[in-house]
Amino acid sequence: MRRAEMIFDLLDYIFGSLKMIIIKIFYLNRLKVQLIGKYSRTVQIRIFNSSKIISKKNLLMRSGVKIRTNKNGILNIGENVGLNNNCLINCMDSITIGDNVIFGQSVKIYDHDHNYKKDGVIRDNGYITSPIIINDNVWIGSNCIILKGTEIGANSVIGANTVVYGKIPRNSIVYSDRQLKIKKKGELDGKQINV
Template sequence: MIKSVILFFRFILSGLNYLFNLLMFKVNGVEVNSFLINGRILVRNKGSIKLGAGFTANSGKMINPIGGDTCLRLICSIDGMLHIHENVGISNSTIVCWDKIIIHKNVLIGGGCKIWDTNFHSINSIDRLNGDMSIKTSPIEIMESVFIGANCTILKGVSIGENSVIAAGSVVTKDIPSNQIWGGNPAVFIKKI
């Protein structure tokens, strides 16, 4: 009996979460096909966000405790273009797009990852004090079938080649070729796949 009641409430909660996420996408002008999100996503879109068919995500402390973050966040500024292709799975991560981020199909992004195509602030202290007018941005491209382990940080201007694997906790600061495993802070070559 108790198991049936729990299953019933999970079903109701799942439906409410679906409606919440659908509304979040509509209000923020996100182009989306089919999606499956466990939990509730946070979206702030002033630019262009497109999600391909089969987008899946875990979003929330109770949904996937591995990520540590509270939810999955997709944030796109006025000039930003965030395009996530088909069959991409993301868990409790934050993607901030001020320029352009393209994530190709069949990519998996582990819990607690950060993907930022901006420095957020100028490296010049005078500029920071006067309104941060010279903030650097540079596009990010993650090719097909890449696996990014939990708690990785992917910084601006990086391209990750297809089928490559980024070890958990890595900080990616430069391009990674296809079919390789990289890890560390900063990430370095480990071996070919």
């Protein structure tokens, strides 16, 4: 069984590399990706307006990775970066990812929020943006969300399921300190309820 998985993975990356060549031709100078890397065939890249994606060598993009740049957004990805299954990067301003950064499954990165403070329909109010910087040698665990204006210092670890914002010093371990709450079915704050 392991041999069949290896063959499937190899074919996936071969077709993914061919797809990346086609995407690179389609977007011309707005996508500067080194073809030395591994790209799943299910990777989705969308570059709108005058935005750009720039990547160095040895980029790994596994199944379901989605990258979207819009407005004047610039996404810079360093060497030896690994984007695990179902990661999402949505860039309207600037996202910089250093060298040797690895992402767990389903990490989401947004350098913008909807401008909900204006009157009117939220989707028509535009966005508030702020750059994101993820420095070298960072590991971001599965299901994390990185919000606008975040800077993660070098050599840091972000624990799974953490929402990250603000400035994280280098050599940090960041995690959400949530306590697991367990209650019996039919009880709410220790009182019996009828369902």
